Amino acid sequence: MMNSVGSPLLWGSFAVVVVVMLAVDMLLQGRKGAQTITMKSAALWSLLWVSLSLLFNFAFWWYLNGEFGREVADKQALAFLTGYLIEKALAVDNVFVWLMLFSYFSVPASLQRRVLVYGVLGAIVLRTGMIFAGSWLVAEFSWILYLFGAFLLFTGIKMAIAKEDDGAIGDKPIIRWLRGHLRMTDELSGEKFFVRRNGLLFATPLVLVLIMVELSDVIFAVDSIPAIFAVTTDPFIVLTSNLFAILGLRAMYFLLANVAERFSMLKYGLAVILIFIGAKMLLLDLVHIPVGISLGVVASILALTLIINAWVNHRKDKLRQS
16 A cells, blocks of 8 residues: 555646646747757746746645644655755756767757657656556565665666766667668658658658657666655655656756766766665665755765866866866
8 A cells, every 4th residue: 555645636736737837838938849949948947847846845845734734744845855856866867868869860959859848748657657656566565675775776886887888879779670670761851750751651760869768768767766765655755756857857958958068977976876875775774864864965965076077177177278
């Protein structure tokens, strides 16, 4: 049995917020067809998504405070904030993978918008199913948390020592298989995923990009969803914190697209976060780490990573100038 603070009112409110914001996002950004989203627009949308997430968390706290009291409200709202921060941080790595995909397939910025729209929508559906499945597994088999912990520990170590593999995208088995089984054009055709030629339906390379975007999100979800279970097993908090982080992914992508190379140290910070979370899950019966401390540790790791990153960038800039 999955225990949750999510009432019908909370679930309904969350669903309405997601549907309305998705509709507004797509309508406003899709009014002029294919176009590049400016950094200023991406920054404003990113700020809007973060603000909306914090506003939702405040409303969540206010509701729980009235229903269950201050102690429960503080604990659950803190769990949401911690889960959101973890997901937001791990999502940045996903954004970098998207950049590699668009670069490899030579998709211009003006044609990336539609792929990302469908990519985010697909991620919402896939992650919702994965989260409910994960919540059921944790509720039925509590020992699975240890498997999650071991997996995150392994993933964190692997992320820290792995080398970049930017040029091998076209050699991946899934790409070769798709190219061998789909009737495909050699060039893009605007934002179209499929085109007709001589009465036959052809897929464009944009289909390959979309499939790889969706697969990359599934791969990252396998890391990020277990990470939230280290904070809380409540399916409402796991889902809401996860989806609010995902909803701002498209804006985050266009915000970071031109400065991705300036975040070379980020993967090491994310690796440390995964190692910390994995160790926490493995030691949950021996050492209880409160959610507040977990939030502080994650925030401190991210802050320290950004400081180190700024120092590394400063050193590189000085070397270029000399």
